[in-house]
Amino acid sequence: MGPSAASPPFGEHHEELRESVGRFVEKEIVPHTDEWEEAREFPGDLFTRCGELGFLGLKFPAEYGGQGGDHLDDAVWVEELSRRGASGGVAAGLNAHSSIAMPPVFEFGDEWQRQRWVVPGIRGEKVGALGITEPGAGSDVASIRTMATKVEGGWVVNGSKTFITNGVRADFLVCACRTTEEGGHGGISFLVLESDMPGYEVTGKLEKLGWHSSDTGELAFEDVEVPETHLLGEENGGFALIMSNFAWERLLMAIGAVGAMDHLIEKAITYTKERHAFGRPVADFQATRHRLAEMATTAAASRTLTVDTLRRFHEGEDVTREVSMAKLFTQRALVEIADDTVQLFGGWGYMREYQVERALRDARLGPIGGGTDEIMKEIIGKTMGL
Ligand SMILES: Cc1cc2nc3c(=O)[nH]c(=O)nc-3n(C[C@H](O)[C@H](O)[C@H](O)COP(=O)(O)OP(=O)(O)OC[C@H]3O[C@@H](n4cnc5c(N)ncnc54)[C@H](O)[C@@H]3O)c2cc1C
Known part of the structure; x- marks a missing residue:
């Protein structure tokens, strides 16, 4: 491991x-x-x-x-x-x-x-924070409504973003905006907004199932004047930025999940060797050993898929399909491994003390954030000609 x-x-x-x-x-x-x-x-x-x-x-x-x-x-x-x-x-x-x-x-x-x-x-x-998601547009990135209207020397931005990690404290927001009336794939641009610009407001800090120590912000923009020097890349070329960013974000999520799996399995092994039931360590029960063996197998498969994808990404290959597979597989797998760990800890797994209940709550975001499982399956399906 x-x-x-x-x-x-x-x-x-x-x-x-x-x-x-x-x-x-x-x-x-x-x-x-x-x-x-x-x-x-x-x-x-x-x-x-x-x-x-x-x-x-x-x-x-x-x-x-x-x-x-x-x-x-x-x-x-x-x-x-x-x-x-x-x-x-x-x-x-x-x-x-x-x-x-x-x-x-x-x-x-x-x-x-x-x-x-x-x-x-x-x-x-x-x-910094990345601002793509809006109250009305998550998976369907192309339908964002935050509008940047061209004016002399820059843009005026109106709209809102939600679920933005670091959104409350960010000094700068790499923000996806519509820069044509139609929006869509050819009408999105990235502008860097700064939190002290007049009209930029943090409207909320969201309460969540997990990830409690990260601030997740809701933002509103009212006539925010953004100079033209704040345009990232090509005007109306924002989709390329979204796609290049998603590949790395998803791969990182897979890598983080692989690390978390190792952490939980080590914890589960230590605990079940120390905890006694019916006069012997819980690790002595065949059911425990089999559960741990399955967890370790899932973790190894996750690691192999993820590290191989990372290596190919690093060598410059187009790994859109493999990144989607690694994200899909590892995020669900981590939820299962965290749930198994809670089970192996019994009642103590449900308590705060060992931090495994937190791990389970934290893991649940994986199949949603950075592109849901369903979207990963759509991408994988397309690469299969489906
Ligand atoms: C804690 C947290 C932190 C986040 N941080 C950020 C951040 O920093 N920046 C940012 O921009 N975003 C962030 N997000 C947003 C995240 O990326 C979105 O939640 C995610 O992309 C899903 O969008 P949605 O929530 O609008 O769900 P929706 O798109 O509304 O999806 C609802 C359901 O419909 C399904 N669905 C949608 N489309 C299809 C389809 N074509 N086929 C089949 N099923 C479909 C989805 O899979 C899902 O099950 C964060 C979210 C959370 C919860």
Whole structure:
């Protein structure tokens, strides 16, 4: 179980990174889990701390303050966050910033935009969020209604977004807007909105089943004036950005799930060896051993599919189908493994103490967020000519 030492596509330096992320998570994140879950957010200085340690800039070039690595370094960071026991909420908040909001600014942005959002973002001094979903448009991304109307020198934005991770505290929002009356695939553009722009309002912080320590915001825009320098990439070319971002976001979700599976299985093994029933350790019952064996098999299959997809993604292959498969398979699998873990813990699994009830609640977002299971199946079906 777990990532085997430096097996491809990972090299020796990834093992060192695993260790340093692991030490950080166990010492500076895990001990605060309950407090941050109750507060419904983690402290803002966790971003600057992660920035100081270089974790927010792993895949960005050194000239921007990054570590000069690539997707594989980011994958190690995401996997170790969950493998060492960070809550889904903490992982979601940190990654929505460093792995979901910043990459399109870097990839599609010009030098001024990189300096304005990526450089302070890598230091954790500015926090980013990605704003696509709206009250009336989730899976059907092309039907978003937030409208950016062209005016002299820029746009005026009106509309709203919901379910935005980091939405309450974000300094900048990478925001999908309609830039033609018709909207749709050829009429969406990305504008970077800043939270201190007049007319930009955080209208709500949502209560959720899981991910309690991440803030999930509702936003409203009323005549927000956005200068033309805030357009990311091509006008009306926003769909390309959405698609390129989704591939990485979904792959990261699969990687995070693989890490979380290892964490839960280790916990379940330890607990069932220590807990006694009918005069012997619970792990001695055949039913327990078989359940653990099935969990480990599912985790291994998840890891193999995910790491192989990551390797091919890293080599530049089009892995749209495999990413969708990895996302589909791992997110459901993690819900099942978390549920199995709760079962193995018995009543204690239902209590807060061992954090497995939280893991189950956190896992439930996987088959919904970043594209639902049903949408993954649609994509996979299309690649099969269906
Ligand atoms: C905690 C949390 C954090 C999030 N963070 C962000 C964020 O940071 N930024 C952001 O932009 N979004 C974010 N999201 C939104 C998330 O990506 C959407 O919830 C997701 O894409 C699903 O959209 P929806 O909720 O509108 O569901 P809907 O699209 O309304 O779907 C409802 C049901 O219909 C099904 N369905 C829809 N279309 C089809 C179809 N063609 N075929 C079959 N079934 C279909 C769905 O699978 C689902 O079962 C977040 C969501 C949550 C809950």
